[in-house]
Amino acid sequence: MKRIGVLTSGGDTPGMNACIRSVFKTGTDLGMQVMGVYHGYKGLIEGRVDYITHDMVENKMHKGGTVLRTARSSAFLTEEGMQKAVSVLNAYDIEGLVVIGGDGSFRGAAQLSEKYGVNVIGIPGTIDNDMGYTDFTIGFDTAINNVMNEIYKIRDTMRAHDRVGVIEVMGRLCGDIALWAGVGGAADLILVPERPMPWDEATNILVANKLRGKLTSIVLIAEGAGSAEDFCEYVRAHSDVEIKATVLGYIQRGGNPSAFDRVLAAKLGQRAVELLADGQSGFAVGIKHNDIINVPLLDAVKVNDTFDDKLYDLNTIMAKF
Ligand code: F6P
Numbered sequence: 001m002k003r004i005g006v007l008t009s010g011g012d013t014p015g016m017n018a019c020i021r022s023v024f025k026t027g028t029d030l031g032m033q034v035m036g037v038y039h040g041y042k043g044l045i046e047g048r049v050d051y052i053t054h055d056m057v058e059n060k061m062h063k064g065g066t067v068l069r070t071a072r073s074s075a076f077l078t079e080e081g082m083q084k085a086v087s088v089l090n091a092y093d094i095e096g097l098v099v100i101g102g103d104g105s106f107r108g109a110a111q112l113s114e115k116y117g118v119n120v121i122g123i124p125g126t127i128d129n130d131m132g133y134t135d136f137t138i139g140f141d142t143a144i145n146n147v148m149n150e151i152y153k154i155r156d157t158m159r160a161h162d163r164v165g166v167i168e169v170m171g172r173l174c175g176d177i178a179l180w181a182g183v184g185g186a187a188d189l190i191l192v193p194e195r196p197m198p199w200d201e202a203t204n205i206l207v208a209n210k211l212r213g214k215l216t217s218i219v220l221i222a223e224g225a226g227s228a229e230d231f232c233e234y235v236r237a238h239s240d241v242e243i244k245a246t247v248l249g250y251i252q253r254g255g256n257p258s259a260f261d262r263v264l265a266a267k268l269g270q271r272a273v274e275l276l277a278d279g280q281s282g283f284a285v286g287i288k289h290n291d292i293i294n295v296p297l298l299d300a301v302k303v304n305d306t307f308d309d310k311l312y313d314l315n316t317i318m319a320k321f
Pocket of ligand 1: 011102127128170
């Protein structure tokens, strides 16, 4: 394979730049030309394609965001959009495409591969960690560290007022960010969609904490389990607990990627390029039990997300005392 392309799609994630760098360098090492597609699938349809240069990737891997930019494109998922994408790839003689993104991006990649015979490899890039075929997605580790660091700041001010702090984090329908950041940040209660807890029960826990002298509790709520503001209103209406909401928002998605995310990005980028060089396509790469793996894209998008119930239960035990 002489020329490959790489794009980033969906929500950006820290580590995407490290992954683009890996695809560029490992591809170059194998004698390939590496082209970048700007603004994800949207840019692919519009023909926003150019060579990746050393300057583009040098001194960028420590930065969040993506030098290739990203977008969410509904037009791409139409027959017309797919056909345009294929014609752009053909016009640029791009023989293989690396897609760095989340499950929506993978579904697009799977279609490109299955219906149009495009050589595609998917690399999991999302802070949500909601792709069950891989233990970790690029960006998740950075996001949970971002959240954990904010928990301590919020705890400082909550403690000064004997308040309960509720912190809403991202993750779409997945509770992994709330769970891992919550365990790392010693949360007293973690509300996630995978372990639905009625809000009266959650309120009782906060009231009980107060009665046993624990005047400050930190609650992590995954966006898929409800909004921090709604939860606070409920607790205020049903108890005398003083409670304040913080929605962390995009602060958790930006910033310098952690070492783990950079290394993961480097390894996954390399495997993606090696597969293409070997004439293999239609795969999603990932990490399972510390091994770099590849599974068919169609299987990857079908695997349900896995939730670490043991870790959740461990936090419940630790929050008791
Ligand atoms: O998928 C990543 C993610 O950050 C989700 O956690 C969140 O729900 C969503 O993207 C936010 O999307 P947008 O950037 O379009 O606001």
